[in-house]
Amino acid sequence: MTDDPRDRLDRDALEALRAVALRADAARRLDLGSTRAVLRSIVDATVTLFQAEAASIALYDAPTDRLVFTVAAGEHGQGVVGLSVPPSQGLVGYVYTTGQALALSDVERDARFGRAFAEQTAYVPRSIVAVPLTDEDGTIGVLEVLDKRDQAAFSLRDIELAAVFARQAAVAITASRVERDVASLLTGVLGELAAPDVTAPPDQQRTVAEIVASATRGLDADDQSPLWALVEQIARVRRADSAQLGLLTDLLAVVAEHAERAARGRTRRR
Numbered sequence: 001m002t003d004d005p006r007d008r009l010d011r012d013a014l015e016a017l018r019a020v021a022l023r024a025d026a027a028r029r030l031d032l033g034s035t036r037a038v039l040r041s042i043v044d045a046t047v048t049l050f051q052a053e054a055a056s057i058a059l060y061d062a063p064t065d066r067l068v069f070t071v072a073a074g075e076h077g078q079g080v081v082g083l084s085v086p087p088s089q090g091l092v093g094y095v096y097t098t099g100q101a102l103a104l105s106d107v108e109r110d111a112r113f114g115r116a117f118a119e120q121t122a123y124v125p126r127s128i129v130a131v132p133l134t135d136e137d138g139t140i141g142v143l144e145v146l147d148k149r150d151q152a153a154f155s156l157r158d159i160e161l162a163a164v165f166a167r168q169a170a171v172a173i174t175a176s177r178v179e180r181d182v183a184s185l186l187t188g189v190l191g192e193l194a195a196p197d198v199t200a201p202p203d204q205q206r207t208v209a210e211i212v213a214s215a216t217r218g219l220d221a222d223d224q225s226p227l228w229a230l231v232e233q234i235a236r237v238r239r240a241d242s243a244q245l246g247l248l249t250d251l252l253a254v255v256a257e258h259a260e261r262a263a264r265g266r267t268r269r270r
Contacts, residue, residue, distance in 0.1 A: 047077070076146070083121065091130055126152070129162050
């Protein structure tokens with residue numbers, strides 16, 4: 001008994017969708033970790049260059065309409081990670097909403113300074129330089145540097161240097177959004193495919209919906225399968241040298257070949 005061509009098409013479409021979805025989700029998971037690592041390295045370098053007490057990056061989160069401090073560095077920087085403020089408040093809010101950099105030598109004398117928020121971080125700064133992170137659509141966040149150890153104030157040159165770091169951070173964030181948008185686009189397109197076509201026979205409507213549901217099931221779930229554990233480990237070997245990466249590539253090729261053979265064997269036995 002031969003397969004109906006439509007059945008084979010359905011299976012092929014399902015496998016193709018699964019492959020695309022898997023690649024998109026793997027890219028998203030890898031990229032989220034690597035972007036945070038890049039941002040962390042940027043604030044680390046900022047602290048070193050300025051000999052500052054702290055540096056941090058706050059990113060705008062549209063769903064909550066708040067600026068969320070994502071990464072920080074320096075002896076007094078870690079207390080701010082995870083905290084957030086509305087874009088209408090504080091020095092960080094001013095820089096975000098206006099898109100203008102600023103440098104203050106006595107922050108407590110500035111009416112825009114939010115002392116209550118600073119106290120939540122367990123560190124109240126004396127001076128600050130803050131510059132916006134921008135992309136082609138506008139401001140996406142703010143880089144702050146607090147208190148140079150060897151000077152009482154920040155200079156115009158310091159603003160220019162901080163802007164260089166802010167540009168690098170914005171580039172990394174923009175690149176990560178491109179990767180994440182692949183998964184979002186995939187889900188949106190498949191959602192449109194799953195919409196009922198009133199002109200199609202009922203059995204065809206069900207087939208399309210079932211294919212889409214099967215291909216996208218669990219994409220947004222917090223999957224703890226061994227595959228994602230492997231993805232996380234691969235994200236950690238970005239700093240490996242070429243010899244180590246070559247060995248890992250060879251090992252993965254062997255594992256993948258065995259997996260494909262096993263899958264083909266299971267298919268023949270069905």
